[in-house]
Amino acid sequence: MGDLELRRAYGEGDLAALPVFAGGFINFGYWAGIPLDGELTVEQRVASQRALYDLVVDALGVGPGDRVLEVGSGRGVGARRVLLRGPALVRGVDLMPEQVARAARANDDPRVAFVRGSCDDLPFPDGSFDALLSVEAAQHFEDVAAFTRESARVLGPGGRLAVTTFFTRTGDAGARLAGVLETFATGLDQAHRVDDVVRDLRAAGLADVRADGIGEHVWRGLDRWLAQGPRPDGWDRNWLPAFERGLLDYYLVTARKPAGSGV
Template sequence: MTDRAERTARRRRLYGEGDLAALPVFAGGFINFGYWRGVDLAGELTTEQRVASQEALYDLVLDALAPRPGDRVLEVGSGGGVGARRTLRHDPALVRGLDLEPEQVARATAANDDPRVAFTTGAAHDVPFPDASFDRLLSVEAAQHFEDVPGFAREGARVLVDGGRLAVTTFFATSAAAAPELVRLVRSFTSGLDLPHPVDEVLDHLRAAGLADVTATSIGEHVWSGLDRWLELGPHPNGWDRAYRRAADRGLLDYYLVTAGKPAGSGV
């Protein structure tokens, strides 16, 4: 695998200098694999269905997060801001999006017209907000890029209020033993764009940061088939790799919804 400097440079080329969300493989301004439950995958798929799958992934996370009217919400890895704005359906007091790439923050800011929403440049392991700033924290298909998962866990616990909740969804290695084979099999791991974080280690980091009720639920059943069908139908000029489905079928990789809460009176 590439070293950290090379990985950082690659992500910057794709997400900063480039605009990954504009590629046909994503569509609609989102950058996620989608949640395809209820979609008929036997026939042709439309761009509208692709966008709907990405919206459904956000809605799944938001349902698990259960934001309440008046809550303060942080999205880590907010990209172009489409998902952060989707949280407005839950009537939060404010939404803040955090992204590592200044260009992404600029795109999100330019597209936003709601005064409750704002975007800031920063890293998942070094969140530029005070302690207890948020009631809810979400991250959608970004944690596979995190170079410092323990740091993200600590920062997530720090910026949440007591009783706050966190929800993360993305793809993780099913075990530490699976990680080397993922790096060999799937190009995004080979290049270092994605990192093969074992899901059990992610959960351990969240617990070590003081979060409780930490759970991981596999949702790959409703991700991999739809994504693979979308890639099969193509053409996608960037040559997206269908090895994700093969890795999932071999039990090396899965897509998870991870949730946790900050206990009342935790003092974290």
């Protein structure tokens, strides 16, 4: 059911075109510094999504000369934002061929390219990248452990990883989330426990693994945006209540491949 829902959302459909999102991004946004006591503008919505990417790129320390991979690159808007840091190249990989095509059509920078591939079978040689990011995509991954192993494989020694999305806090949260959020009920989103993600990254050989909850700067801004619209009919407003009930949170997860490890 999950694969079918992914195709509906990102293949046959184009989630980024929905009013709840803006600017070609598909993320809930990082709303720190954006006032939430008045009417929100589309420009502020786009700014929140850019800010989420900037948070991740800052955590990675992307700079000139870096080779960067984005897993779950969508329309490629975020990958092109990474270019502002001056990397040598950026590659985006996405499971949906329609998304790869959309990203390729919008791209005019020779440093960026997009390819079709799976998070658990990345189409790149060992040690190809200095930094790897994934922004609000890992909640769709069927096998997070395989993703962590593949990430460790394609990173060179000293390479950095940063993943941001929503993960569950407890092992029994999945069934409870399915009762309050449609995306969990349909299988579009998977209930991955954050402690398991941390464990899998360490098991893959990565070091300095940490998961920082950033939900205070995500859920309230998202809920304020959804409250005023525009949003698709029936778009869930249960994200903030799910967070307040301790079922999930939004995390920035970072790790590093030890410098002495093999390619």
